[in-house]
Amino acid sequence: MAELALAGLSKRYGEGPPAVDALDLAVAEGEFLALLGPSGCGKTTTLRIVAGLVPPDAGTVRLGGHDITALPVHRRDIGLVFQSYALFPHMTAAGNVGFGLEMRGLPRAERDRRVAEALRLVRLEELGHRRPRELSGGQQQRVALARAIAIRPSLLLLDECLSNLDAKLREEMRGEIRDIQRAAGITAVFVTHDQTEALAICDRVAVMREGRIEQIGTPEEVYERPETPFVAGFLGRMNRIAAPVATVRGRLPSGHVAMVRPHRVRILRDGADPRGAENRADGTVRRITYIGDVVQVEVETPLGRLAAEVSGAAPEWRGLGPGAPVGLAWAAADTLVFPVRA
């Protein structure tokens, strides 16, 4: 258990733009941090540099106060869960989990005890004798997790490790990962391109773009108070409005763009009262997407096509269909304003 500090980390592959560009990042002891970003933003490269699988061109990696930049992989004491799980196909689940302990020269009895403990933690105590190919995707993923934590690493790295699971299992696993990480008090970095995953299980989220950290903060901070249009657009759905609308600071100045989250936009039927919503746009329904718990209503307005999101149980969308006239309203306080970058 230790804090991680990255300073001035850079990596460039070949002639292209840098994959990681002078990146600074600090992860506190016991913290669960998400590196979130679209593919190619440098998040996996950052993770591989920390693990020691890729040497950085510049910068330092410090773990628990020690500079480990030049330390070879096998001496770093970092648990890594791979996207593909990377289980050893010729060993049993228990063999996989025990591999790191074996490398550390632990006596047999101690090893068996800790393997059993790690397998119990991921609820696979019955399946230790099975080979990876005899396990389901979710079980393989648990073995990979157990293998990484069995060595009681100073740092746990998770590389898109839920992306190969189906939606339901993914939700279940992310809760488990969170519980295990918290119980063990391990500092952890979770690389993902899935914003729901990042927001749901991490203490803080670092949104990456083009090799740099665009914004870092608690899930609520990055979601509710995005500092850049990129962060605003990447996390959750967002309406982008170029026309002048009311904002907290008055009318939208030129050279700026306004954004509002669909679930902050209310649907007004039959000239209902916008009640404190400073912004109003009338238009016709283009499309209604029913997802069960929420319903997305896309409306063509003079401000462009705007989406509103209401609860599936809400009465506002009932009876609406494409072509129906409808009013949209949202508060100035919910309107985010960003300067348009040249």
Add this chain to the structure above:
Amino acid sequence: MTPRLLPWLLLAPALVALSLVFVLPIAWLFRISLNISEGSGAMVEAVALDSYATLFADDFTWALTANSFRLAATASTGAVLLGYPIALFLFRTRSRFRPLLAILAVAPLMVSGVARVVGWLVVLGDQGLVNAALIGLGLVERPVPLINNWDGVAIGLTESVMPYVILSLLAGFGRLDRSVEEAAATLGAPPWRVFLRITLPLSLPGVVLGWLIGFVLAMSAFVTPRLLGGGRVFVLATEIYDLALESVDWPAAAALAMYALALLLLVLAAYTALTRRIAH
């Protein structure tokens, strides 16, 4: 045309070709082995096991078998040991020269076997490159005999089967996955332990396949033992040649050929049994 017939029709050209060039000649050879050869050298049509009786009564047959096995095993093992690092490098490299390097590795196949052996004669001979270097460096006083003996044949066979071994190794490396090796490293395994515990076991199917192909090819090789052995190295293949073309005893040559074929089939059966065990 029924759908069930279609696969057979697609296979037909290959099956016909295989029968014509492989099954028929062997059947014919087997038929010859049942004939009797008279003292005069004339072959008499018969259905007899005389040539097999002579073959198995002769201690020389067992000596030949041992020689062939020993040489083939030496050459194949040598080729696997030398070819493994090359194959592993070719499998992993992301160099844009990879295709070129792969071609280089199998380039010896483009030269006729005879030409290659003659090349070895030049390199390994008493006045050859190796001996000139050894003497020049003062390591030895007189030339080390490297041709017309076992060592020469072993060296030549190793080189001649290496391209095939490398290709089989490459084909057998399918299960090797870089991230699995990386996982082992993150768990604390230094490179040599990653190799012994992960890379080697996962490449074992390739190693076994490569060794087998090398063994079979080395065992049936004729040109290399003949030319580099200088008439002093006797193996099954050279003896078959001698019986057929020097002694003109076709039934005996055919019987020995059938025996050699049976040995190779046994080796293949052992391989199948072994891979089945590895797979489970």
